[in-house]
Amino acid sequence: MKKDPIDELFDKPEGHFDTEAPRADHRDRFLEKLSACAGTKTRTGPPKNLWRTLSVAASLVVLLGLGWIVFRIPPPSPVDMAPETEEIQTNPELKRTQYYFSSLIREELQKIRENADTEETRTIMEDALERLALMENDYNKLEQELQRNGYSKKLLHAMITNFQTRITLLQNVMEQIEETKALKQVTQESHEENRI
Template sequence: MEKDNIDKLFDRLQGEFDTESPATGHQDRFLEKLAGHNKGSDSKKPVLYRWKYLSIAASVVLLLGIGWVFYNTTQQSRVPVETETQVAYPELEKTQYYFASLIETELKKIREEATTEDTKVIVEDAVTQLNLIAKDYKKLEEELQNNGYSKQLLNAMITNFQTRITLLQHVMEEIDAIKRLKKDDHEEIRI
């Protein structure tokens, strides 16, 4: 039964088989390639050449790297004071962005929580105080621009941000206290 199936398969596929013979000299070329792979010393020769070129290239890269490091260390000894402040500014900008977004988020939360007149007054007062502290921060920025980088100045700027955040936290605590007080008053009246 299997032979019948195979016979039918061959009958059906007749004329579709690749029956062309390879080009003349195919066997000779194949044997030459086969003989070339069997030679041990000839096949290692290109690898050795490649290894030599890679060694030379690695040496050149190493020398260039050492020269670059040497050049940079000699240039750093000549760096003026202004460059140090320019290096500090990207970190300062990241810190400013972090604190400013944190303050903005907290202020938004506080404004959402301020639903009564008492809490709205507290929030308005806090915004006024925040604006005053922000003006102080602008003065610190101007001083940084005029006098350059100093750790004391940067600490003062960070303390300014922390003061604003602390103020907002106190305002949030006051709003929560007012809400609890009103809730407690309403609960007492119901009893």
């Protein structure tokens, strides 16, 4: 019969196994060595608190740097704000935006004037023109405030919202005119059918 490879592994080192029992004072010697090592540090890496210390120091350096930058920059004075206001007024982007919205308003007004050919539609158009005049006055006040106080995101947002509101108003007026015309046409057709 042939032996398994595992049996061969254990047959080769036969007689070389340590089968002796430890000495009686083995435990005492081990405890002495253990207590002797406990008094000395055997750790070879950096101390545990070194990373914490370094992170606190780095945070302080960053905070001191930011504080130095913030307190060295002087706050803008009202005199410094004046050139910015002129810059906004001559800002080509702002002028393009105003031109864009103004042209949309003109187009919508032209459509309304072309379609306001009856008494009812002219009344709707006149009411819309009154409301547009009020919104135009509000916009002029916003422009004056921009010239007085300078750049403000809230102010620019209010100006754009004013334009958008005017355009929405004109679109709604155009829808009302179209609905009025359609309703008038339906009533005329029904009257004609009744006459026949």
